[in-house]
Amino acid sequence: MNFLFRQVREKVLGLALRVIGLALLAYFSISAADAADHAIAMHGDPLYPPDFKHFSYVNPNAPKGGSIVFGATGSFDSLNPFIVRGTAAIGLREHVFESLLARGYDEPFTLYGLLAEKVELPDDRSSITFTLNPSARFSDGMPVTVDDVIYSLETLRDKGRPNYKTYYSKVSKIEALGPRKIRLSFEAGGDREIPLILGLMPIIPKHVYEKRDFSAAGFETPVGSGPYVVEKVEPGSSITYRRNPDYWGASLPVNVGQHNIDRLTYEYFRDANASFEAFKSGIYHARPEDDPGRWTTGYDFPALRDGRVRKATFKSGMPSGMYALVFNTRKPIFADRRVREALILVFNFAWVNKNLYYGTYVRTQSFFDNSELGSHGRPASSRERELLAPFPGAVTPDIMAHGWQAPKGDPSGQDRENRAHAVALLREGGYEIRHGVMTDKKTGRSLKFEILVATPAEERLALTYSRMVKRIGVEAIVRNVDPSQYQERRNTYQYDTIFNSWFSSLSPGNEQSFYWGSEAADVPGTRNYMGVKDPAVDAMIAAMLEARTREDFTAAVRAMDRVLMSGAYMIPLFHQPDQWVALWQKVKTPEKISLYGYRSSTWWVE
Missing domain, CATH: 3.40.190.10 (Periplasmic binding protein-like II)
Structure with missing residues (x-):
């Protein structure tokens, strides 16, 4: 009897355990599915x-329809954007x-x-x-x-x-x-x-x-899943996109209020002046502007005066990025940081901004100005100091205390104090003035370098700076070369100094290794144009990529910013405080813009 009871009990217990097991399996399966997120x-x-x-930042009730033309400069010879x-x-x-x-x-x-x-x-x-x-x-x-x-x-x-x-x-x-x-x-x-x-x-x-040669440029019609299809192409001159009425994703939350315009055309013009004249006459309808002179004085034409065109200013929460005159530290002349610091001091932004740019620009003092990631105006946090502790001397005391502070300059152009400081730094670096020329005491060679430029705007700024350094006995030769030669020399680091812009986002990541990483310094074609090789920079990039919280991430980015600014690898120049866009009145924009600024995909037309 006991034996029979035990058999029954074991069968019941086994069945119960199997039921519980299946229930647990179902529970954990449901939990795993729930882990999938939107x-x-x-x-x-x-x-x-x-x-x-x-x-x-969208208008969910934006009307659909109409057409808009955008302007572009240059040309194109391919419909494959991936190669x-x-x-x-x-x-x-x-x-x-x-x-x-x-x-x-x-x-x-x-x-x-x-x-x-x-x-x-x-x-x-x-x-x-x-x-x-x-x-x-x-x-x-x-x-x-x-x-x-x-x-x-x-x-x-x-x-x-x-x-x-x-x-x-x-x-x-x-x-x-x-x-x-x-x-x-x-x-x-x-x-x-x-x-x-x-x-x-x-x-x-x-x-x-799979039926095409993916690596070949050409004009085969692209096929994708997006809201538009290519309707018409005039090779090198224009491309028109038509909104797909059967677009599968139109009602998704990420698309509501976007892709409102039926036809988008990009018209290409040979240069900025031709493009501007076309905008004034209504050939295209939206023009982002980056020329302060044109923005300040050029928008005085009939369509703007009678209200058919309006100027719009949008404030963005994006970092400013860095536009700078870059020192190639691979060159012996720029190996000494004191030389680089002296050349930074001589750049008189106050005079440049007033006389060349109508006072519209703001001096850039961090790679991430205008955002929480920038170090300018902020003391280093305890977390930053912890990250930087293994690298004593990588950050100067001043930059550790409040970030890099740009020399104030003098709008009159005199700027005697900064020039005197620059001369003193060069003396510490082994130079002296002989017959009005800054000269290396040991070799007797004059201090001179070349500024490589490829555009009229760069040439004008370079010539202005050349006159500034001449006042302390330094010779800066401005060399204007054609675009293909410029790109080749830039890719192979065959220059003394160049102008360059680095875009910055609110979530910098892997690209920072291409910008400043030690390994990138010796690889042709990276964006480490100054030739930075600093273990402190490498460590801050690593900390940034490994960060799990926004606080740790922000600390790593600010610490990297401080190391780079302490290295005096470039002359930080300036940036626009706002986004400037001119629009024909038929183009409408939402009341609120995104953290990243305006998004043309949210616009509509009357």
């Missing part, structure tokens, strides 16, 4: 919840090709569902899993599949631009988990930005491009 953020949580209706060969027409990546996720421009770096309706990201970011939206379609009606994602990754990695190879080569494993689900795993190394970079990967249709 968005991912580089740091912190997404701003918008899963049930959001639209971004805050090095040829010059692609403007707008292809934005209007025709979509990515798995879409960027939200109200926050530093957050991506929301687009071609992928859900995304799964483990805490260690060793992989990312995308679940495709079942409605996603290319413009030819074919569905977007996992095979298209795999084909896009492999094709862009192997045949696309170098940056695609750099990023996508970090994918160590591709797993198709079903017709709509794919997991991408990454090499070990702690690069927490790579999953988001994969989220922004453009998706191209395998059934179309």
Whole structure:
């Protein structure tokens, strides 16, 4: 009897355990599915919840229809924006090709569902899993599949631009988990930005491009999943996009209030002057302006006076970036920081801004001015000091205390105090003035260098600076070369100084290694134009990429900013305080703009 009871009890217990096990399995399966989210953020949580209706910087009720023409300068000879060969027409990546996720421009770096309706990201970011939206379609009606994602990754990695190879080569494993689900795993190394970079990967249709020579430039009609299709091309002169009435994603929250205009045309002009004259006559309807003289005095024409054109100023929360005259520290003349500091002191921004730029510019004093990431005007935090502790001397005491402070200058042009300070620094660096010429005491060679320029605007500024350094006995020779020679010398670092602009975002990442990393200093074609080789910079970039919180990330970026500014690698110049745009009155814009500034995709026309 006891034996029989034990058998029954064991069977009941076994059945109960199996039921509990199945319940637990179902629970954890549901939990795993719930882990898939509508968005991912580089740091912190997404701003918008899963049930959001639209971004805050759009007009959800914007009317559809009409047409708009934009202006462009130069020419184009390709409809493939993903390869090095040829010059692609403007707008292809934005209007025709979509990515798995879409960027939200109200926050530093957050991506929301687009071609992928859900995304799964483990805490260690060793992989990312995308679940495709079942409605996603290319413009030819074919569905977007996992095979298209795999084909896009492999094709862009192997045949696309170098940056695609750099990023996508970090994918160590591709797993198709079903017709709509794919997991991408990454090499070990702690690069927490790579999953988001994969989220922004453009998706191209395998059934179309596997039949083409992807590496060839040309005018074969592009096929993508985006809101527009190419309607008309005049090679080198213009391209027109038509809004796709069957666009699959029009009602998605990331698209509500956007892509409102039926036809977008980009007209190309030979230069800025021809382009401006075309805008004045109404050939195109929206003109971002970057010429302070033109913005201040040039917009006095009939259409503006009678109200058909308006000037709009937009404030952005974006970092200023850095426009600078760069010292090539690979050259012996610039090896001594005191020489570089002296040449920085001589640049009189106050006079330049007043006499060349109508007082419209603001002096740049950080690589991330105008944002929380900049070090200017801020004392180093305890976290910054902790990061910098292994590198004593990498940051000067003044910059540690309050960031880099630009020399004040003198609007009258006298600027005697800064010149005297510059001469004193050069004396410390082994120079003296002989017969009015700054001369190396040991070699007897005069202190002179070349400023390589490629545009009239650069040449004017370079000649102005050349006259400034001449007042302390330094010779700066301005060399204007044709664009092809300029690009070749720039790529191979065959220059003393050049002008360059570095774009900055609210979420700097891997690109910083190409800008300032030690390994990039000796590789042709990077953007480390000054030749920085500093372990402190490398360490700050690493800390930035490994940061898990916004606080740690901000500290790492500010610390990197302080190290770079302490190195005196360039003369920081200036930036526009606002975005300047001139618009014909038929072009309407939302009341609120994004953190990144205006977005033309949110405009509509009457």
